[in-house]
Structures are given as C-alpha cells and as structure tokens.
Amino acid sequence: xxxxxxxxxxxxxxxxxxxxxxxxxxxxxxxxxxxxxxxxxxxxxxxxxxxxxxxxxxxxxxxxxxxxxxxxxxxxxxxxxxxxxxxxxxxxxxxxxxxxxxxxxxxxxxxxxxxxxxxxxxxxxxxxxxxxxxxxxxxxxxxxxxxxxxxxxxxxxxxxxxxxxxxxxxxxxxxxxxxxxxxxxxxxxxxxxxxxxxxxxxxxxxxxxxxxxxxxxxxxxxxxxxxxxxxxxxxxxxxxxxxxxxxxxxxxxxxxxxxxxxxxxxxxxxxxxxxxxxxxxxxxxxxxx
Amino acid sequence: xxxxxxxxxxxxxxxxxxxxxxxxxxxxxxxxxxxxxxxxxxxxxxxxxxxxxxxxxxxxxxxxxxxxxxxxxxxxxxxxxxxxxxxxxxxxxxxxxxxxxxxxxxxxxxxxxxxxxxxxxxxxxxxxxxxxxxxxxxxxxxxxxxxxxxxxxxxxxxxxxxxxxxxxxxxxxxxxxxxxxxxxxxxxxxxxxxxxxxxxxxxxxxxxxxxxxxxxxxxxxxxxxxxxxxxxxxxxxxxxxxxxxxxxxxx
Numbered sequence: 091x092x093x094x095x096x097x098x099x100x101x102x103x104x105x106x107x108x109x110x111x112x113x114x115x116x117x118x119x120x121x122x123x124x125x126x127x128x129x130x131x132x133x134x135x136x137x138x139x140x141x142x143x144x145x146x147x148x149x150x151x152x153x154x155x156x157x158x159x160x161x162x163x164x165x166x167x168x169x170x171x172x173x174x175x176x177x178x179x180x181x182x183x184x185x186x187x188x189x190x191x192x193x194x195x196x197x198x199x200x201x202x203x204x205x206x207x208x209x210x211x212x213x214x215x216x217x218x219x220x221x222x223x224x225x226x227x228x229x230x231x232x233x234x235x236x237x238x239x240x241x242x243x244x245x246x247x248x249x250x251x252x253x254x255x256x257x258x259x260x261x262x263x264x265x266x267x268x269x270x271x272x273x274x275x276x277x278x279x280x281x282x283x284x285x286x287x288x289x290x291x292x293x294x295x296x297x298x299x300x301x302x303x304x305x306x307x308x309x310x311x312x313x314x315x316x317x318x319x320x321x322x323x324x325x326x327x328x329x330x331x332x333x334x335x336x337x338x339x340x341x342x343x344x345x346x347x348x349x350x351x352x353x354x355x356x357x358x359x360x361x362x363x364x365x366x367x368x369x370x371x372x373x374x375x376x377x378x379x
Numbered sequence: 380x381x382x383x384x385x386x387x388x389x390x391x392x393x394x395x396x397x398x399x400x401x402x403x404x405x406x407x408x409x410x411x412x413x414x415x416x417x418x419x420x421x422x423x424x425x426x427x428x429x430x431x432x433x434x435x436x437x438x439x440x441x442x443x444x445x446x447x448x449x450x451x452x453x454x455x456x457x458x459x460x461x462x463x464x465x466x467x468x469x470x471x472x473x474x475x476x477x478x479x480x481x482x483x484x485x486x487x488x489x490x491x492x493x494x495x496x497x498x499x500x501x502x503x504x505x506x507x508x509x510x511x512x513x514x515x516x517x518x519x520x521x522x523x524x525x526x527x528x529x530x531x532x533x534x535x536x537x538x539x540x541x542x543x544x545x546x547x548x549x550x551x552x553x554x555x556x557x558x559x560x561x562x563x564x565x566x567x568x569x570x571x572x573x574x575x576x577x578x579x580x581x582x583x584x585x586x587x588x589x590x591x592x593x594x595x596x597x598x599x600x601x602x603x604x605x606x607x608x609x610x611x612x613x614x615x616x617x618x619x620x621x622x623x624x625x626x627x628x629x630x
Contacts, residue, residue, distance in 0.1 A: 129462055250480055254472050257462045257509075264429050264451045265475045265528075312508050314463045 099337045106333065109223045112234050112290055113329030113347065116299055119238035120283045121321035122245060124300030125307060125314075126276065130256050133304075135191055136297045139277075140284050142172040142195040144202030144293055147285075152205060162233060162285050169281030172198050177274055221292030223343045224336075230289055237286040241279050248272040253314070291344040299325050302351040309362025324354055382407040382444070382532060382563040383428065387437035389620070390420070390427040396435065396620065397423040399587045405565065405580075407442070407531075410558040412578035412594065413567045415606050419584045421567035422454055425536050428565065441532070447476050450530035452521055454537045454567070460510045466520055467505040470496055473527030495523040500549055515546040522550050533557055535566040539573070551577060574598060585609030 099106045127136045146168025150160035172194045179194075180187040217225075226234075245252075251272035254262045262269040287296030307320035332347030341349070360367050381404035390398040398420035405411055413421050426432040427439055429451040441449075450473075471484060471492045478484065484492075496505060499519040504512070512520065518538065525533060535554070539547045555577065557564055568574055574581055574594060581597045583589040585606040590597040 129459075247480070253462075253464065254475075256459060257464055257469065258456060258458045258472070260431070260453055260457050261451075261472065261524075263431055264449065265447055266479075268480060312463050313465075317463060 095338065096334060099334065105224050105226070106337065108226045108228070108231050109290075109333055109343065110330060112223055112226050112231055113299075113333065114326050115231075115235045115238040116283075116287055116290060117303070117322055117325030117329055119241035120287060120300040121303040121307075121325040122318045123241065123276075123279055123283050124302075124304035124325075125318050125321050126252060126256070127280065127300065128304040128308060129314075132187075133301050135188065136280055136284070136301060138191050138195040139169060139173060139280055140288075140293050140297045141202075142198040143169045143281070143284055143288065145198050145205055146171075146202075147288070147293065148202050148205040152208075159229075159233070162289070165285040165288065166281060168198060168202075169284060170278060173277035173281055174274060177277055181270065217292075219292050219294055220342065221288055221290050221295065221344045223290035223333075223347075226290070234286055234289060237282050241282055241286075244275055244279055248275050252276055291347065295344050295348050298348040298351060299329070302348065302355050303328070306351070306355050306358045309358040309364055309366055312364055324351070328354060381405060381440075382409065382442050383565075384440040384442060385437070386440065388424075388427065388434050388439055389436040390423050390432055391435050392423075394435065395617065397586065398427065398584070399620075400437070401584075401588050403582075403588065403591055405563060407563055408558070408561045409563055409580050410554075410578050411563075411565045411580045411582060412574040413565060413582045413584055414569070414571070414574060414598075415584035415589075416609065419606065419609060420586050421584055422536050424584065425451070425534050425565065425567060426453075428532075429534055444531055448531045450525040450528035450533045452525055452533075452535045452538055454540070456521065458509070458517075460512075460517070462510075463508055465506050465508060466496065466501065466512070467492060469509050470520060470523045470527060473524035476528065491527060495526045496520075498526065499523045499553070515542050518542055518546065518550065522553055526553065530562070532563045533565070535564070537567050537569065539568070539570065547573075571598065571603075 100110055124136070127133050143165040146164035146166065147161045148164070149168075150162070150164030153164075154160040172191070176187065176191040176194045179185060180190040183190075248268075248271075251262060251266065251268040255269045255272055259269060283300060284293075284296045287299055290296075291299060303321040303325040304317075306324040307317040310320050311317050328351035329347050331350040333343060335341055335350060336343040336346035339346075358366065361369070363369065383405040385401045385403050388398060388401045389396045397418075401424070413424065415421055423432065427434055429449050430446045471488070473495070474484070474488055474491070478488070493505065496502065499522050501516065501519050501523065504516070504520075509517065509520065522538070525535075533554075538550065538554075542550070551573070554564060554566065566578070568578075575598055578594055580592065581594040582591045583597055583602050583606050586609055589606045589609075590599075590602045
C-alpha cells in the first residue's frame with residue numbers, strides 16, 4: 091500500500107523516473123549555488139536573474155517554437171548578458187550590484203514581455219513560465235544532467251576564492267586577482283542553473299529549488315560544508331515528495347515541489363537547531379561558560 | 380635598496396588628493412609609525428602601498444617585492460562575520476600564497492595554522508565560527524592570518540583601535556617580533572606613547588608629509604600642532620594642482 095504510493099509511480103511510469111532523475115540533478119547543482127546566493131545576500135538577485143532570462147527564452151521560442159535547446163541557448167545568452175553587464179557596471183563604477191542588476195533585469199523583463207506579446211500564443215508560454223517536469227524527454231534530461239555536472243565542476247574550481255571573497259573581499263584583492271573572475275563565474279553558474287530549472291519548474295519557480303533549500307540548511311548548521319549537504323538533501327527530498335504529491339493529487343508538479351520545500355522551510359524556521367523560533371523561545375537555562 | 384620608494388606620490392579619490400606629493404623611502408626592515416589626525420591620509424597612503432588604490436600621480440616602488448609579498452590589515456575590515464567559517468579556516472586563508480586555488484592543506488600547513496592561532500593566544504578557538512568572537516579576539520585572528528602570510532612588508536592600519544591593553548600588549552609583541560625578523564612594518568597609529576616607546580621611525584602625515592625621520596626627532600609638539608592645523612577642507616571646485624608644473628619648471 092505504502093509501496094504503491096511512494097515507490098509505485100516510479101517503477102511503473104518512465105516519465106516519473108525521468109522527472110525524479112531531473113529533480114535530483116537539479117538539487118545536486120542548484121542547492122549549493124543557492125547556499126552561496128544566500129550567504130552572499132544575493133537571494134533576490136537570483137530571483138531577478140530568473141526574470142532576466144525571459145527575453146532570451148522568448149526569442150528562442152519565437153525562432154524555433156517549443157524547442158528546449160533554442161530556449162535554453164536564448165536564456166543562457168540573455169542571462170549571461172545581464173549578469174555580466176550588471177557585474178561589470180557594479181565593479182567599474184560605484185553603483186551597488188543590486189541596483190545595477192535591477193536596472194538590467196527590468197529592461198530585460200520589459201523586452202521579454204514585448205517579444206512574447208508579438209508572438210502571442212499563450213498556452214505554450216505557460217509551459218515556459220511554470221515548466222513541466224513530467225513532460226521531460228531524454229534529450230532534455232541529458233541537458234539538465236550536463237548542466238548540473240558543469241556546475242559542480244566549475245564550483246569546485248572557484249570554491250576557495252568564492253568563499254574568501256564572501257568573507258573578506260578586501261583580503262582576497264590583496265593576495266589574488268581571482269576574486270573578480272570567481273564572482274563572474276559564480277553569476278554564470280546562477281544563470282545556468284536557472285535555465286536548467288525552468289525546464290522543470292518554469293522561469294518563475296526555478297529559483298525556488300535553489301533558495302528554499304539554502305534557507306532550510308541555514309537553520310540546521312553553522313558549518314558551510316554541512317549547510318551545502320543539508321541543502322542538497324532538502325532539495326532532493328522536496329523534489330521526490332513533490333513528485334509523489336503531484337502524482338497522487340491534482341497539484342501541478344512544479345508548484346508541488348516548491349510547496350513541499352516551503353513546508354520543510356516552515357518546520358526549519360520553527361524547530362531549527364540554529365536560531366529556530368522554538369529554540370529561541372525556550373533556550374533552556376544559560377550555560378556556565 | 381629601499382623596501383618602499385615614494386616618488387612624488389599623490390593618492391586620492393575622484394581627483395581630490397588625500398595624500399599630496401609625498402617623497403621618500405622606507406629602508407628594508409624598518410619599523411615605521413604613520414601618525415596624523417583623522418583625515419590626514421594615513422589609510423589612503425597604506426591602501427596605495429598595498430595596491431588597492433592607484434596613485435593619481437607619481438609612483439610607489441616596492442623595491443622588487445611582489446604585491447603578494449605584502450600583508451595588509453585594513454582598519455575596518457569588510458569582513459562578513461556572519462559567514463559560516465571557522466577560525467582555523469579563516470586563519471588558513473593566510474596561506475593563499477602557497478596554496479592558491481587548489482593547493483591542499485597538508486599536515487605541515489595544518490601545523491602552521493595551529494601554531495599561528497596559538498601564538499596569538501587563541502588555543503582552543505580553532506573550530507569556533509568567526510561570528511562568535513569578540514572584537515579583540517577577531518583582531519587576534521587577523522594578526523594570526525598576517526603571521527601566516529609570511530610577508531616581507533607588513534602594513535597595519537590602526538591595528539589597536541578599540542582593543543584593550545592586554546590584547547594590545549600581546550599584539551604589539553608580535554609586531555616587534557616581525558621587526559626582529561627583519562620584516563618591514565608600517566603601522567598607522569594614534570597612540571603617541573606607543574609610537575615613542577616602540578617605533579624607531581615616524582612619518583607625521585597631514586595630507587602632505589609634515590615630518591619624517593627618527594621618532595625622537597620627529598615626534599615634537601611643534602610638528603603635531605602643524606599636523607593638527609592641517610586643513611580638512613574638501614573643495615569641490617578646487618583647481619587642478621599646479622605643483623607639478625612648478626616642479627617641471629624648476630627642473
């Protein structure tokens with residue numbers, strides 16, 4: 091009975107297996123990126139980037155219909171353009187990165203909506219906005235897995251400068267020139283993972299599988315490595331449970347995944363070991379030293 | 380060969396000078412105090428030396444040192460104390476020169492890191508997140524990192540601000556130890572007593588150099604009064620500096 095509900099869908103249907111594989115790949119790559127976004131106080135930057143991708147995806151859609159390769163390529167180009175332009179403007183002028191990014195992503199969003207309204211077929215576009223992880227074909231799954239692999243490799247390369255740049259940027263500047271490239275590479279990884287996510291979750295929810303697990307992890311550990319592991323597990327569990335929920339009920343898959351993650355987040359906020367609300371309300375007697 | 384050579388250096392922000400026409404040199408192994416009122420350009424000068432600020436005019440020669448041979452302790456470090464990193468890992472970043480992007484932290488390196496943490500008196504703090512440290516403990520951690528950087532030139536910007544006397548004594552001992560090892564040390568300071576009793580050479584800075592030389596000769600009431608009177612005015616419509624033209628005409 092329980093087996094039928096929890097494992098049955100995946101043994102029975104290939105599209106469920108593909109969806110599960112995709113969501114695990116997304117978790118492995120997206121959650122660590124999300125942790126860094128959160129720690130660098132860039133959570134909303136991720137959100138902004140998700141909007142910035144839209145015109146690129148729309149152009150891809152315009153040129154070749156609902157072709158995920160075209161839309162991915164378009165999304166990557168638009169995302170990179172916005173991320174790099176915003177980064178360059180912020181680094182070469184006094185403007186803060188968030189202000190600079192806000193400008194670019196608003197322009198990008200306006201452009202995207204314009205392009206969309208020219209073409210004007212709304213149903214397919216719904217797919218772009220909210221994704222459909224259950225309709226994933228083999229090719230798309232391979233693209234997702236490839237992007238996830240690239241993300242983990244690049245993250246391994248830039249991990250050390252990225253950490254030092256997050257803690258003490260001035261120090262990194264005095265010992266190395268790796269800070270700037272590491273930051274740009276990180277922004278690129280954010281874009282890749284957003285594009286990766288929108289095939290499954292859509293442009294609007296893609297950032298959810300990155301930021302929510304990071305938020306969850308933050309309530310359970312003070313250690314960066316542990317945080318990243320917890321975030322990955324939280325994302326994968328949300329993905330799996332969301333798929334099951336979506337299969338058994340009529341909730342669409344993307345929102346189901348994000349809603350499960352939200353439930354985990356609420357539990358973490360309440361009962362988390364590090365700064366959870368219950369822990370703060372009932373801290374126990376103070377210690378001796 | 381001087382460790383540092385200033386050649387008509389003007390440093391500043393947005394064309395407005397904060398350090399104006401500084402000439403002179405620092406001998407290798409010197410222990411130099413940079414003093415002057417707030418706004419005198421001490422921090423600006425140090426930022427120029429470590430290369431995060433490019434001179435508006437003139438040049439700073441590092442006497443063959445690479446910029447990585449410099450350890451810099453900024454005044455208000457832009458450190459994100461909420462970032463989940465342990466004291467051990469944070470101090471370990473001081474080994475960057477040796478490890479770079481991928482170099483492993485082997486047994487020898489671990490020993491060095493533990494040694495540095497011990498020599499600033501923080502034994503047992505290795506696994507504490509930096510966010511849980513007090514101001515003085517954090518300053519000790521930063522000194523431990525400078526220690527690991529093993530740099531020929533050490534630049535400290537007001538390292539003893541808001542630090543209690545015990546910590547100051549401990550950290551000052553480290554500074555003197557570095558001096559003893561023949562490293563060049565520059566420190567921006569406010570405590571005249573400390574400068575008088577521990578630093579051999581002093582630069583009194585008030586946008587331009589007021590006096591520079593052996594501490595006993597330079598640290599006079601007259602020089603300090605001149606430094607204090609230095610105008611802090613920031614003139615938005617200041618004309619382009621003519622001193623260079625005068626220089627070239629004289630030459």
